[in-house]
Amino acid sequence: MDDGLTPKGRATRARILAATAELVRRKGVTQTQLDDVRRAAGVSGSQLTHYFHDKRTLIDDVIAWQADAVANHEPALDSFAAWHRWADQIVARHTGRKFQGGCDFGSLAGQLVESSPRTRSHLADGYGRWLDRFRRDLAAMRDQALLRADADPDALAHTMLAAMQGGVLLAQTLRRPEPLRDSLDAALARLESYAR
Known part of the structure; x- marks a missing residue:
């Protein structure tokens, strides 16, 4: 998969996706906020927006x-x-x-x-x-x-x-x-x- 990401970048992106999926499973899509994802994944706001432009992009990528x-x-x-x-x-x-x-x-x-x-x-x-x-x-x-x-x-x-x-x-x-x-x-x- 050539996504232009380093192995570390792929790992960070996967960690964000996994954290989002778990939050959505427990709380639902509407109750899951980007700050919740950032905290759960252990990433900064700039890291989160580097991989996912907005919540809709993040949710589509979780799907x-x-x-x-x-x-x-x-x-x-x-x-x-x-x-x-x-x-x-x-x-x-x-x-x-x-x-x-x-x-x-x-x-x-x-x-x-x-x-x-x-x-x-x-x-x-x-x-x-x-x-x-x-x-x-x-x-x-x-x-x-x-x-x-x-x-x-x-x-x-x-x-x-x-x-x-x-x-x-x-x-x-x-x-x-x-x-x-x-x-x-x-x-x-x-x-x-x-x-x-």
């Missing part, structure tokens, strides 16, 4: 950063066992958070999807990248004959992501794991209905 995290760090989901591990990890992660804050990316989407066409486009791109990862792994399962030929990777990818996002929101609202576990189990059952 892209969260999308990168999803696209690049999701483990391979090319077996039934891998999908079950994925579901178990999601339940464990949100249980560990006591169901507060919701999905890092989904929370951004919920707060910002109607804020501007440009921001909605960034969010759609992030979800698109997540769905692409799922779609590729599901297509690999079909190619390996783990799934029947009539299994549709697009439909299954939508099912898995929607079950996770909706389940996380319900678990966050109700502060209990059952909605998340039940929605993921239903999605896994649909996936397994296509097993050869």
Whole structure:
């Protein structure tokens, strides 16, 4: 990645993005102020404005950063066992958070999807990248004959992501794991209905 930044500059920028993402998860976009970000990231005001011109630029870059995290760090989901591990990890992660804050990316989407066409486009791109990862792994399962030929990777990818996002929101609202576990189990059952 040639962004013109030194390794130290990249590290500082990543620290700002991580601090902003955590603040937004805990407090929401509107309650997160640039001074909060500066303090949380341990940077000066001039450093913050060097990397991000304004709050809108910062939030748009947090969206892209969260999308990168999803696209690049999701483990391979090319077996039934891998999908079950994925579901178990999601339940464990949100249980560990006591169901507060919701999905890092989904929370951004919920707060910002109607804020501007440009921001909605960034969010759609992030979800698109997540769905692409799922779609590729599901297509690999079909190619390996783990799934029947009539299994549709697009439909299954939508099912898995929607079950996770909706389940996380319900678990966050109700502060209990059952909605998340039940929605993921239903999605896994649909996936397994296509097993050869």
